Amino acid sequence: MPSLGSSTNTPASVAQEPGVRYGPALSLLASLFFMWGFITVINNTLLPHLRSVFELNYTQTTLIESVWFIAYFVASIPSAKLIEKVGYKKSLVIGLLTMAAGALGMMLAATIPSYGVTLVMLFVIASGITLLQVAANPYVAVCGKPETASSRLNLVQAMNSAGTMLAPMFGAYLILGRSKGGTAEAGTVLTQAERMADAQSVILPYALVAGVLVILAVVIAKFPLPSMQSQNEGAKEKRSRIINPELFKHRNLVFGIPAIFIYLIAEIGVGNLFINFVSRPDIGNMSLEQAGHYLTFLWGGMMVGRFVGSAIMQRFDAAHVLAVFAIGAFITMIVTTFSSGHTAMWALILVGLFHSIMFPTIFTLGIKGLGPLTEEASGLLVMAIAGGALVFVQGWIADSYDLQTSFLLTAACELYVLFYALWGSKPTHAEPDVVAEAAPAE
Template identity: 35%
Template sequence: MQPTNQTGDQHQITAEGGNRHNYLLPFILITSLFFLWGMAHNLDSILIPHLKKACELNNRQSTLIDTSVFFAYFVMAIPAGMLIKKFGYKNSIITGLLVFAAGAFLFVPAANTRTYELFLFALFVIGCGLTILETSANPYAAILGPPESSSKRLNLAASFNGLAAMVAPIVGSLFILSGKTHTPAQMAAMPAATKAAYLLEEASSVKLPYIILGTVLVLVAILFYFMHLPSMKPQHTEVEVKPGFFSVLKFRHLSWAVVAQFFYVGAQVCITSFFIRIAQQGAGLDEKTAGYYLGIYGFLFMAGRFIGTLFLKFVKDYVLLSIYCVISVFLCLIAIYGTGIYVIYALGGIGFFMSIMFPTIFSLGIVGLKNNTETGSSWLVMSIVGGAILPYGMGTLIDLNHDDIQSGYIIPLVCFIVILSFGMFGHKVRNSFSS
């Protein structure tokens, strides 16, 4: 069976009394969530070099920022799926927004005390909120309309996640990065009081952006509370097998998608987490200029989402995914072995071509799951733990290679090869329940 761009479910959106609702307003509200969690993830790319400086960390320690956020996905994915089943999409979304906001507000005491562990806890709380939001919003966006257009719809919503990839680095560069850098020798020669004041000033710059972010999240949660979201009621024409949480992995295309998503998220986080460092080291840019180039990378990521959504009208999703993976492998080689500004151009290209990968893998993974869609979605969200593990490995590799940032980009290269295998072979819908 060749997959098509659909979930395989026959969903119908109904309201009380059975009246059919317009999809537009709910879709707009759900799309706003993609932008908000995109802001959180892409601010991490600013936080990693910033807190590395403010808290005096090495590369491996700095990647614990990613580990804290993405480990939360692994911990919270199952509870998030249970929350959706028990309380529905709307209440789960509100809960996710409030947890997200709580984590943002925790940045204030973390900055005031310059305590890296408290920053990591705040990021873990944010990750828990993001897990609930993504477990709710991704399948909801996919099934909020005709099943044959689920990939296009999910890519369109995810395009606003791409918009955040452009906005967050610009905001972070303006309000978080100071542009002040000192060599280890200069730091060692600095008087203790001056050094303490400098480091506290660096740490404190994160407070205002995260206070604003937390406030916006609370306001959006209030908006969702007063808005009506149509409930999703699946209409099935055949008797379904309902496997448990682990046995649902017998849907082999879902298992492949979980692996592919693990490596995709790992690749994306690796690329963005060390973008500013590689721009400084490989292209000779200063900190703030590197941050603005990260914003350009985000623009290309966003453009890739919109253009990719257009291409999906003419090209099969798994075909486009495979083509983009091949190009990304080639660009990784340039990032590893290139010199000067061409390294940054290669990373910008990767941003464009990997932009459609997450939503495309997600939609291909839940094809044909029917009333197991929530369980499959939980597995796909759990696989985001790749963003916790692979960047830590990349940071370790860089430290072992004497702070050679470019050498670490071998890890994203391997990731894209794995995703290519999914696009070429693993996406095919086969499950042992039908045998």
């Protein structure tokens, strides 16, 4: 049995009084998961759109997404420090308003149009999402019994998947469906005037997104969220360091950071290249707009998988469930790589089902037993989302060899997740878990 650590590490109290309910807070937080999933997956339709507007190759296209995920690396530790200074509730509001500012900036980028401004504004939006991730993921994990943390986080992540499922339809209709490049047959060459006109199609969708984010920020600001505070007296001194060396005594965190990093390469690579892959004549033989609608099935599978995974993990060990899903993901990626036509297309769609539980489960396994170190550990795990920035490697493989061959990189990523599930996730030096208090936040 793992050590419980130093005797100075005392857990925060969990309110078990009659009438204490976390349901309303979790429901509101689920809306945040929905929005950042929605905005992230708009990129899946934005990238083929920008590839057409700016005449980019696969490497250049995936580099756009790299900028998005570099924000996770840059903003994660500052986000954790901001949360410690102003609290979870104010941090959520700041994150939403930051995202809204970036969405408004995307309208400016489309008006110019400017590739450089587009990159900057995507970085701003991703920085806001990073703050939400650092705050909301551990908050949900501790809003209830520690033993059901993985189940609870998978449940609210299902709302994230609902956002990712609806975003392709939104993007296909309002971005690809309203542009010449999105509705033209594969191989059609656009004129300069057509490409510049296509750039304007992102103005309306990002205006709608900015409005919703501002409304949600106002609702969060007025909602009495339960506070999450550690009662550990030594935590303040530990958190004054940039990175606490105590963190690296925990095997589940040490191997969990690269697990998140590597998993994101797989998830983002599939999402970003899905439309271009499915639209190929030897796979789905359809327009980019039509392929965008099939992307809904990929993210819909993630939503279904999270609901199912949440229920399964009420009865079975989370690490064992993760191992089964990793094996399923590996098999589907091998089929995608070495088959053709609709077999390859539906295998790629099916990987969404197996990817569904990976991020929330790795996250909760990674912070398990971290006690008062949970906030810092959360920042490191969210920083590992920067692994999505390496999706350009898959773009390079697609340019150098073949788009279909590039999915072997995804298959390799699934094997590391399997290793983490079977061995790397086992806690060492476990400490009492941080929990949420029932008192309303200021």
